[in-house]
Amino acid sequence: MIREPLIFELSAKGKRAYAMPALxxxxxxxxxxGLAVRDGIEGFPEASEVEIVRHFTRLSQQNYCVDEGFYPLGSCTMKYNPxxxxxxxxxxxxxxxxxxxPADTVQGCLEVLKRTEDYLCEITGFEAFTLQPSAGAQGELTxxxxxxxxxxKRGNPRKVVLxxxxxHGTNPSSAHLSGYAVQEIKSNPDGGIDLEELARCMNEDVAALMVTNPNTLGVFESNIRRAAEIVHAKGxxxxxxxxxxxxxxxxxxPGDMGADVLHVNLHKTFSTPHGGGGPGSGPVGVVKEMVPFLPTPYVVRTANGYGLDDDRPDSIGRVRGFYGNFLVVVKALTYILALGPEGVREIAEIAVLNANYIRKSLEGIYNLPYDAPSLHEVVFDDKxxxxxxxxxxxxxxKRLIDYGFHPPTMSFPLIVHGALMIEPTETESKRDLDGFIETMKTIAEEAKADAGLLKAAPHHSFVRxxxxxxxxxxxxLKWEKPKSE
Amino acid sequence: MSYIALSDDDKREMLARVGVRTPADLFHCIPEGVRLRRLLNLPPAMAEPELDRHMSGIAAKNTYGDYLSFLGAGVYDHFIPSIVDSLSSRTEFVTPYTPYQPEVAQGTLQAIFEYQTLICQLTGLDVSNASLYDGAHAAAEAVLMIHRLTGRNRILVARSLHPQYRETIRTYTRNVGLVIEEVGYGTCGGLKSAELREKMGDDVAGILVQSPNFFGVVEDLKACAETAHARKGLLAAVAAEALSLGLLEAPGKMGADIVCGEAQSFGLPPAFGGPFLGFMACAKAHLRQLPGRVAGQTKDVDGKRGFVLTLSTREQHIRREKATSNICSNQAWCALRATMFLETLGREGLREMALQNVHKAKYAATVLSKIPGVKLRFSGPFFNEFVLDLPKDAAAAAAALKAKGILGGLPLGGFEPDAAKALLVAVTEVRTKASIDRLAAALEEVLR
Amino acid sequence: MYPQNFYFTKDHEWVAVDGDTATIGISDFAQKQLGDVVFVEQPEIGKVLAVHQTIGSIESVKAVSEVFAPVSGEVTAINAELGTAPEAVNQDPHGKGWIIRLKMANQADLGALMKAADYEKYLEGLTH
Incomplete structure (x- = not known):
């Protein structure tokens, strides 16, 4: 297969894909x-419209995407994007x-923000949300x-986050950026929170415990209530x-589990597409005590509709420009309204059914390092x-690529060596799930018969x-003009 | 509407294989005390025609589109070539994840590589990352980066930096022991160079200055760089109007060590503030401290060129709390649109677009400042935005203009202490002469 | 396989002593754990290091490992070759893959380190 050249290699002097109207x-x-004006930009591309259209069309054809097939990338929730x-x-x-x-000319936008906040509160059990954070990591930081x-505000910001x-690596990184030392706590033999270890580590220097639930093994932290009590008891x-x-x-x-703060990923749970790495959106929900500290501005209901409240003296301030990745929020709201309450519950029901179906079908063929019940994803390893x-x-x-599937998440979580983290999501058909299961079985057979075939995979992709x-x-990290010219 | 692809028979068969009777049985691992035993209180599901009507109805409540707008202040209305919408909406670009499996993501990876090249060409620096959240976030990351590079804790930030960027910097630096000091601006609208030199000490990590700044005035980056470098500090230049890079000298060529900012102007609509595109480039020597993802060129086992995400040891998934930033998901699709926009405009088109912005803004400034009592607030050179001093309260004047169907600019009263009569006006290439003349006539009338 | 005259730490650094000069690198075991080394971060010459202070870090494609000073002293040389050829750490960890040289401040620091035979025993304990 011939690789598409870089646009810079296609470029030729004087070609244009765009004309300005006359001034x-x-x-x-x-x-x-008074302005320092530059000469022409060295190396900047010059191409015709048709060449640019073909360039990007061909590049797009070198991508695998959700609309093409099964994309079981664990912890990324690669569901269909309506x-x-x-x-x-x-x-x-x-x-x-x-x-x-002016606010009176953007009432529709403010309504989108406020209603999305309302629905997220209902779905997660919190008092209020900020939609400003641009992605999950910024949500954590917020x-x-x-x-x-x-x-x-209570008198002591404390020093440590457990x-x-x-x-996920973003957890310690976000805690550090908030000025906290990070203390790692070991999981129990089931991969969950170790309550004894937690109780031992928890003291009046600890600001918070950060927990992913279900955790990164796809297992529900059944001790979550107890963990919350241990953390709350020490303030x-x-x-x-x-x-x-x-x-x-x-x-x-989560609000009913004792959590005080939560971020959700609209680009995972709420179906907004990942766009090859973003934009996402990472709204943060909080309990009542935290509401005064939410980022500014905060959308409020007014006598005439909606307004923006900037006067919040206890606010942490803004974490980015304006009101967040607004168009991503629009998509999430559209999704919630399409599904309704039954549909929203069906997300979890079918996501968990699909994951367990895969687990049951591949158990024994691939090793399951932790055998606690799976929710929406299942973590095998290569043992x-x-x-x-x-x-x-x-x-x-890599061999899965040859069969037309996107690989699962690998090498995560760090507590599993050789992990294969499979998250099918709720939108897959049984035909696709079965196809994946059969392929995984075939690959296990191939490992036995011809390990070299797997070691050299993929064989049928644009690049190997x-x-x-x-x-x-x-x-x-960038194209440079060949020296010979 | 449901997006589930299982038939009832499928479900039955699958439940049987899993060994449970109903989907609810799959959640036995969740303790009873935290199970929700009711339906969520959400509006009932809508079919697509209803949903379309409903959401279009909300969009219609936004009357912004009925106005002739001269709003800018970090978000600009530029023409977006049709091929940007058409190509970027290809599902192969919209629906993949971050390119962790390079063999099936060469399209995304090559586009990032081209994006990085374009940003380097525009900024005059060696390396670019794959994107940050937006201009405000990029500015905050730049502050953290110059702190890491120098080990110094004081940072000088121009007062003429976009107010939202300054607020974001405060939020990001408050808890990590950095001291942010502002440097004022003079009657030209640019940074006070004497104050800058005075505040620049051996304990200062560097300077953050925006050009064109929040008031539209182009700063003397060369002088800023000299001041920073004289004390072994660094200069981070911020561009909130990335289109200016198409015409003005590259900040990297004027001594900036880091160039970052907002590239919304490159093919992204105003979108009520997002998603936008934070960009950041730096000198090669500083690469290891650059936050965010980076794509690099390499070869496959057959020797064929390919691209991968690289240098990921800087990032949170490997270095955890010692990472250069906590960023994971970025604005990849926005960067893709910027790449398409820049390649479509090309070498000549970008320059022409930038030039038309200068000429139209200049024309607008000339006709508006001919109105009795109206004058330009600052004497410094500008790109496509400028501040008018009006003879009366700018918020009141803006409200009167609004009654005539015009959003004449951003009143600066809420932003600067003595700016109640100041109006920030942006004029891009999409504003016609007729619309500028209409603004001038209307302003003259409301000031009469 | 581990040079008899070298000293080793539990973090897998080695020290070779010549008078008051200590040459420091990472052990063969450590380089195998890391995989292909792509970057070595080194300190500035003249930096004074205490025992167990961070010298720098070694990066492979998907891992980072900090290198700690096994003995105290002032950095007198860094292996500049690693800037362009970090793979030397993989190819010759106990030779061309050395990282820094120190002028030792305190010979007694060596007392806390393992000799090759002890280190090999220590490694056996780790892998079983």
Whole structure:
């Protein structure tokens, strides 16, 4: 297969894909006086419209995506992204609105924000939400800063945040950026919170415990209530990472579990597409005590509709510009309204059914390092294949590509060596689930018969295994004009 | 509407294989005390035609579109070529995750590589990341980065930096022991260079300055760089109007060590403030402290060129609390649109668009400041935005203009202490001469 | 396989002593654990290090490992070759893959370290 060249390699002097209308104001003399004006931009591309269209069309064809097939990337919730969401978010009435426009001209936008907040409160059991955080990690940062502000208001912001060893890397990173030392707590033999360890670590220096529930093994933390009590008894807060909220919608609410702060990912649970890495949206829900500290501005109901409240003296301030990734919020609201209460509950029911169906079908063929009941995802590892044939999770993942599937999440959580974390989501058909299951069985057979086949996989992709070591040793991070020219 | 793909028979068969009777049985692992034993209180499900009507109705409550708008202040109305919408909405770009499996994500990865190249060309620096959340976030990350690079805790931030960027910087730095000091602006609207030199000490990590700044005035980045470097500090230049990079000298060529900002102007609609596109580039020597994802070029086992995410040891999933930033998901799709926008405009188109902004803004400033009592607040050179001093309260004047169907700009009373009569006006290439003349006539009338 | 005249730490650094000069690197075991080394972060010459202070870090594609000073002293040299060829840490960990040299402040620091035979025993304990 021929690789699509870089646009810079296609570029030729004088080609254009765009024409400006003629300038309709008089060209003022000296308009550029006092400005340091650059010469033409060195190496900047020049191409025709058709070349650019083909360039990106061909590039798009080198991507695997949810609309093409099964994408069981664990902890990422790669569900189908409804098309109506895109259509609504593109309406000029939403996309064309300037964020500094007077409040009475943007009532629709404010309604979107307030109603989404209301529905997220109902789904998760919290008092209020901020929709400002741009993604999950920024939600975590916002949440921990809210905890810090609330503790400071009580008199002492404290020093430490406790984080289980199974957590996403963003948890410790966000806690650190909020000024806290991170103390890792070991999981119990089932991969869950170790209550004794928690009780031992919990003291008056600890600001919060950060817990993902269901945890990164896809297992519900059945001791969550007890954990909350231990943390609360010493005056700390329970932060819940809602990355895995897809297992709980309409079934159980973090607010009822004793959590004080929660972030959810609209680009996971609420179906907004990932766009190849973003934009996401990471709204943060809080209990009553935390409401005064929410970022500014905060959308409020007024006598005439909706307004923006900037006068919140205890607020942590803003964490980004304006009101968040607004169009992502529009898509999430559209999704919630499409589903209704039964549909929202069905998300969790079917996501969990699909995950357990895969688990039951592959158990014994692949090793299950923790056998606690799975919710929305199941974590296998490569122990059976590695011990017998030297085949690793990487080999299995790359071979899946040959069969037309996106690989599961690998090497996470860190407490599982050789992890294969499979999250099917609720939107997969049985035909696709069965296809994946059969393929995983075939790959297990191949590992036995011809490990080399797996080690060399993928065989049928646009590129084969890439040299990541060379990429990191000698970083080439941009195109440069060949020296010979 | 439901997006479930299982038939009733499928469900039965699957439940049987799992060994439970109903889906509810799958949740036995959740203690009874935390189970929700009622339906959520949400509006009933809507079918697509109802949903379309309902959401379109909410959109219609926004009357912003009925006005002729001269709002800018970090968010600009620029033309977006049709091919940007058409190509970026391809599902192969919209529905994949972050390219963790490079063999099936070469499209996204090559586009990021092209994006990084374009940002380097525009900023005049060596390396770019794959995107940050927005301009305000990029500015906050730049402050943290110059702190890490120098080990110093004081940072000088221009008062003329966008107020939301300053607020975000405060939020991000409050808990990690950094001291942020503001440097004022003079009658030209640019940074007071004497004050800057005075405040720049050996304990200062660096300077953050926006150009064109919040008032539209283009700053003397060269002088700022010299001041910072004289004390072994760093200069981070912020561009909230990225289109200016198409015409003005690259900040990297004027001595900036980091260039970051907001690239909404490159193919993203105003969208009530997001999603936008934070960008950041730096000198090669500072690469290890650059936050965010980076794509790099390499070869596959057959020697064929390919792209991967690289240098990830800087990031949270490996270095955890010692990472350069906590960012994970970024604004990849927005960066893709920017890439398409920039490649479509190309070398000549980008310059022309930028030039038309200067000429139209200049024309508007000229006709508006001819109105009796109206003058330009600052004497410094500007790109596509400027501040008018009106003879009366700017908020009142803006309200009167609004009654005539015009949003004439952003009144600065709420932003700066002595700016009750100041109005920030943005004029991009999409505003016609007729619309500028209409603004001038209307303003003259409301001030009469 | 581990040089008899080297000293080792539990964190898998090695020290080779010549007079008051200590050359420091990471052990063969450590480089195997890390995988292909892509970057070595080194301190500035002249930096004074206490025992167990961070010297720098070693990165592979998907891991980072900090390197700690096994003995105290002032950095007198860094292995500049690692800047362009970090793979030396994999290829020759006990030789060309050295990381820094220190002028030792206190010979007694060596007393807390393991000799090769003890280190090999220690490794056996880790892998079983």
């Amino acid at each position: 309709d104001v008089p060209e003022a003399k000296g308009a550029l006086d 098309k109506i969401n895109e259509k609504i978010a593109a309406l000029p009435g939403f996309a064309g609105v300037h964020p500094y426009a 949440g921990i800063m809210l905890i810090r502000a609330a503790l400071a 984080i289980p060893d199974s957590a 700390g807060f329970l932060y819940m990472d809602g990355a895995n909220m897809n297992a709980l919608t309409g079934i159980a609410r 059976i294949q590695k011990d017998a044939y030297g085949v690793t999770n990487l080999d299995i993942a 295994r890439l040299d990541e070591t060379a990429a990191a040793r000698n970083p080439v």
